[in-house]
Each structure stands twice: as C-alpha cells, then as structure tokens.
Amino acid sequence: MATLGLQILFESGRELLIKAQPERDPVKEKWMIGIMVSVTLVKFVLMLYCRRFQNEIVKAYAQDHFFDVITNSIGLGTAVLAIKFYWWIDPLGAILIALYTMGNWANTVMDNVWALIGKTAPPEYLAKLTYLIWNHHEEIRHIETVRAYTFGSQYFVEVHIVLPQDMTLPQSHNIGQTLEDKLEQLPEVERAFVHVDFDTIHPPEHKPKGTPSSSP
Incomplete structure (x- = not known):
C-alpha cells in the first residue's frame, strides 16, 4: 500500500x-x-x-x-x-x-x-487476572507468576500457582484445569496455561538458552 x-x-x-x-x-x-x-x-x-x-x-x-x-x-x-x-x-x-x-x-x-511480537498485557489487565486467580479456589496458597502476552488480537496467559504439599494429584489437577477453563472464558484470552507447584523455593522451570545446567 x-x-x-x-x-x-x-x-x-x-x-x-x-x-x-x-x-x-x-x-x-x-x-x-x-x-x-x-x-x-x-x-x-x-x-x-x-x-x-x-x-x-x-x-x-x-x-x-x-x-x-x-x-x-x-x-x-x-x-x-x-x-x-x-x-x-x-x-x-x-x-x-x-x-x-x-x-x-x-x-x-x-x-x-x-x-505479533508478543507484547505484554497492560498492568491493569494483569491485576484483573491476578484477582481472578486468587479468588478461584481457597486452597491456592501463593501466586508465583502471572504472564499475558499478545497472540494476534488476543492473549496467551501463563500462570504458576502454589497448592498445599499434601494435596492429592487429582485435587491439584482439578484446581489447575478449572482455572485454565475459567481464564479461557475471558474474551481476551486465546489460550491459558496453568502450572501447579507445591512450594515457592525452587529454580525457574525454564532456563534461558545458554545457561549451564547445575547437574553433573
């Protein structure tokens, strides 16, 4: 043009x-x-x-x-x-x-x-997601990460939450799955990914490329 x-x-x-x-x-x-x-x-x-x-x-x-x-x-x-x-x-x-x-x-x-370049969502939208996540279930102990970045006209959302360590796998899976479903019902969200942890003391799940491994 x-x-x-x-x-x-x-x-x-x-x-x-x-x-x-x-x-x-x-x-x-x-x-x-x-x-x-x-x-x-x-x-x-x-x-x-x-x-x-x-x-x-x-x-x-x-x-x-x-x-x-x-x-x-x-x-x-x-x-x-x-x-x-x-x-x-x-x-x-x-x-x-x-x-x-x-x-x-x-x-x-x-x-x-x-x-197209994956621009992050504005702070007020991240705050909206955080509020929704925190009130999703009473067993959520901590919200470790909330990310939302553009994918076309909508957002991809990544969430890391912490649940009680003694919770069974079916229970934690159901909480994570229902949270994904709830997030994807938002009109601005294309896809949501929820990762469940049992503590807040652990290395990052995804290391930057080129970072040497700590294992022997």
Whole structure:
C-alpha cells in the first residue's frame, strides 16, 4: 500500500507540474460518476453490516470497507469538482488519497506488529487476572507468576500457582484445569496455561538458552 501511495504521489505531482489536463468525454464522465456512487453506497452498507459483529475478522472487513468509502468519496468529489471547475483538483485529490492510504496502512501495520511480537498485557489487565486467580479456589496458597502476552488480537496467559504439599494429584489437577477453563472464558484470552507447584523455593522451570545446567 505504501508503494501504491508513492506511485500515486509521483504521478499526480507529474501531472500538476506539466499541467496534463485529461481529455473530456461527457458520456464516460457520467459512467464514472454512476459507477463510483454505486460502489461507494455498496461499501457503506457492507461497512454498517460488518460493524454489527464482534468477530475480529469481520471487524477487519468493516475497516476495509470504511477505507474504501473514504477514498471513493474523496476521489468522486475531487473528480466532479475538476469537471465543473479546475482540472488540477483531480490530481490534488489523488495526492490526498495517497497520503491517507499511506497513513492509514502505516497505523495498521504498527498495530499488527505489536500484536505479533508478543507484547505484554497492560498492568491493569494483569491485576484483573491476578484477582481472578486468587479468588478461584481457597486452597491456592501463593501466586508465583502471572504472564499475558499478545497472540494476534488476543492473549496467551501463563500462570504458576502454589497448592498445599499434601494435596492429592487429582485435587491439584482439578484446581489447575478449572482455572485454565475459567481464564479461557475471558474474551481476551486465546489460550491459558496453568502450572501447579507445591512450594515457592525452587529454580525457574525454564532456563534461558545458554545457561549451564547445575547437574553433573
């Protein structure tokens, strides 16, 4: 999209510099206006329809339709003004569309980059998870770790909890499993992983790569 925007910028700038006025054909102009009005109306209706859903994919369609409505409206408006008044309004409108396209998609790219690199959840969301975990079961003695990081538009959650040492395996498994299920019911959570410990005095479960082993 950035390449397309740059190409439009260069071509529109060239037309302004050499004053390349387009040939006028009233029949083609009427067809152009009719087609652009029809497409813009269809895109507007699709945008309203897609905004009714909470699915992230459908929301992306709504954003795409909104982008088309804006660019088509600017293109149609500047084309009509160029026909009625001054020819240079049309390439000027193309420059505005190009700048809007580049800015809009740059923001989209940045948003998706942050989602794909595993950005940690904000502190208030981690606090919400911690509160939910602590009140999940009365036998939870300690919350060792709560992590949440982006996975697409949602979060992966990692939790380490401490249960009584004398608790049976079925009991501890049930507490961990029900906690996973509860966390995954949150709309922002894609997947939850709960690890159960019996004390807080132990080395980390996952060592950084390159760390020498303590075993002989």
